[in-house]
Amino acid sequence: DGGITQSPKYLFRKEGQNVTLSCEQNLNHDAMYWYRQDPGQGLRLIYYSQIVNDFQKGDIAEGYSVSREKKESFPLTVTSAQKNPTAFYLCASLKSSAMGQSGNTIYFGEGSWLTVV
Amino acid sequence: SQQGEEDPQALSIQEGENATMNCSYKTSINNLQWYRQNSGRGLVHLILIRSNEREKHSGRLRVTLDTSKKSSSLLITASRAADTASYFCATVSFSGGYNKLIFGAGTRLAVHP
Numbered sequence: 001d002g003g004i005t006q007s008p009k010y011l012f013r014k015e016g017q018n019v020t021l022s023c024e025q026n027l028n029h030d031a032m033y034w035y036r037q038d039p040g041q042g043l044r045l046i047y048y049s050q051i052v053n054d055f056q057k058g059d060i061a062e063g064y065s066v067s068r069e070k071k072e073s074f075p076l077t078v079t080s081a082q083k084n085p086t087a088f089y090l091c092a093s094l095k096s097s098a099m100g101q102s103g104n105t106i107y108f109g110e111g112s113w114l115t116v117v
Numbered sequence: 118s119q120q121g122e123e124d125p126q127a128l129s130i131q132e133g134e135n136a137t138m139n140c141s142y143k144t145s146i147n148n149l150q151w152y153r154q155n156s157g158r159g160l161v162h163l164i165l166i167r168s169n170e171r172e173k174h175s176g177r178l179r180v181t182l183d184t185s186k187k188s189s190s191l192l193i194t195a196s197r198a199a200d201t202a203s204y205f206c207a208t209v210s211f212s213g214g215y216n217k218l219i220f221g222a223g224t225r226l227a228v229h230p
Contacts, residue, residue, distance in 0.1 A: 035220070040225070106150060110159040
C-alpha cells in the first residue's frame with residue numbers, strides 16, 4: 001500500500017549531537033513537509049519542498065536542515081544548534097502540480113518522537 | 118505564523134451530543150481540510166472542501182466553508198467516546214510556485230460516555 005513512512009518512531013539525542021529523521025513516501029507526491037508539534041499544541045512548519053533539489057524554510061527552520069535528493073525522500077536533520085529539540089515530528093506529502101490543484105489531500109506519517117537526554 | 122485558528126481550544130461533551138469546531142484563516146485558499154489526531158499519532162484526513170464548495174458531508178461529519186468570512190466549521194453529530202481526539206483544520210494555498218500547508222492549533226475534543 002502507498003503511504004509515508006517515518007523512522008525511527010523514538011529517538012534520543014545527546015547534547016551537542018546531530019540526529020536525522022527519515023521520511024519516505026511511495027505516493028509519487030511532489031511536495032513534502034516537516035512539522036514540529038509540542039505537547040498539546042498545533043503543528044508548526046519547519047521546512048517544505050515542492051520538487052527535488054529544492055526546499056524552502058518554514059516558520060521555525062532555525063536549528064534544522066533538510067535535503068531532497070530523491071522525490072520519495074525528505075530527511076530532516078536536527079542539529080546541535082536547535083536548543084530545544086524535544087518534540088513530536090511529523091512528515092507530510094501532497095500531490096501537486098505547477099498550477100496547484102484544489103483536490104489535493106495531505107498525507108501524514110505516524111511521526112517521530114525526539115527526546116534530548 | 119499559523120494561518121488557521123480553531124476554536125474552541127478545548128471542548129467537552131457527552132456521548133450523543135453534537136460537537137462543533139470552527140476554523141478561521143487569513144489568506145486565499147485552494148481548499149481547506151480537517152484532520153483528526155489521536156494522542157501521539159499522525160494526523161488522519163477526515164474531509165476536504167474546495168474553495169468553490171459551501172458544504173460537504175461524510176458520514177457523521179458536516180463541514181461548511183464561508184470564503185467571504187474566511188471561516189469553516191466541522192460538525193460531528195451523535196458523538197461517541199471514540200471521537201475523543203484533537204481536530205485540526207489545514208489550508209492549502211498556492212503562491213510563488215509553492216503549495217503551502219498551514220495548520221491551526223487544533224481543538225481538543227473529549228467525549229464522555
